[in-house]
């Protein structure tokens with residue numbers, strides 16, 4: 001396995017790098033975690049030792065129960081993002097320039113007390129709950145100046161048992177990164193058995209919800225392409241532009257948050273791990289973690305994690321985006337249960353139209369996009385890692401697909417049309433000609449090579 005190229009820029013631990021890809025415009029169902037062996041083959045990076053030590057001290061502070069709001073001003077806490085000593089009240093770095101209103105107000109640097117976090121969430125009022133994941137409950141928080149943030153309150157019992165490492169992991173990772181397509185880390189607070197992470201609030205739900213049709217508007221093919229590109233940018237950034245590189249480890253549709261402008265931000269770095277920092281190392285061996293249906297089979301076999309494991313998960317995500325299906329569809333027949341296998345079969349048989357999400361408008365141009373994206377997915381899903389493209393290559397291929405689509409798509413592609421009618425699978429091949437009024441041609445190939 002080829003090791004990732006050296007980072008062209010260095011992120012100082014505790015400070016986020018600011019890299020935006022110039023092409024960025026916006027400026028059943030299994031959910032199983034795996035846990036097997038732990039065998040770190042890499043050295044602890046010296047650059048991280050000080051911040052790690054700070055975290056160790058920080059996490060050593062335990063024991064006292066959660067405070068009353070009135071006592072909170074007295075709580076010593078720490079600014080993770082600034083990585084400086086503790087102070088009274090909660091201090092965190094707030095970054096400027098968010099395209100979303102939610103983040104827009106968080107400019108400069110400010111100090112907040114724990115009490116303010118309580119206030120921001122209405123004392124963790126159930127009405128402010130926006131979700132729940134493996135780590136705990138997520139609240140929407142509104143600061144006095146109207147800025148919004150997502151407040152992740154880590155489950156106490158989970159923390160007490162074995163998640164402290166995971167939790168530290170998430171914080172370490174989040175504190176280093178800054179990219180338009182990655183959910184921003186605003187800060188962290190801990191006291192007694194409370195562990196809270198503050199991140200950018202992303203207003204429009206998860207990609208999975210959008211693909212499930214929970215939101216008002218269906219995602220069109222162009223929007224899905226943009227989302228795929230945003231994710232590719234975010235993960236390219238993690239692989240190439242953070243130092244040391246970061247492997248996300250849990251790329252999946254429910255970890256992709258969608259903005260009001262229907263652009264994507266990759267979230268949930270709880271499983272992320274600082275990747276290869278030893279120039280001689282080509283992978284790290286670690287606990288097998290992630291979500292069923294997205295896991296690189298080689299990672300499952302060997303416990304060896306590389307950036308190409310993310311590429312595999314990204315391949316699954318591309319299939320999800322094009323088909324609308326979950327990676328594992330327990331209610332489907334055996335043949336269709338594993339969506340990637342089913343979709344790749346359709347691609348091979350030249351029946352891409354059958355794999356295309358029935359919610360998508362059918363047009364020659366949109367069908368061609370589905371075919372090209374599935375072909376890219378096929379490369380990402382290659383069993384052998386060296387055969388998989390890098391995430392940067394994926395982004396480049398997707399740019400070309402988007403460009404071609406922009407040139408080929410007709411006005412009808414962007415407006416309601418008869419093509420929006422659902423295709424019943426059994427009739428799809430026949431209907432294809434009714435929809436397009438033509439046979440397969442060189443310009444619009446339905447059969448894969």
Ligand SMILES: Nc1ncnc2c1ncn2[C@@H]1O[C@H](COP(=O)(O)OP(=O)(O)OP(=O)(O)O)[C@@H](O)[C@H]1O
Nearest residue numbers: 130131132133134135138150199200201202254268
């Ligand atoms: N930054 C955020 N902005 C808005 N909503 C969020 C944010 N982070 C999380 N959520 C909401 O909270 C839910 C739970 O998120 P969380 O990251 O804790 O877990 P998850 O990713 O869904 O599950 P898992 O723990 O298995 O990865 C998400 O599905 C989403 O609806």
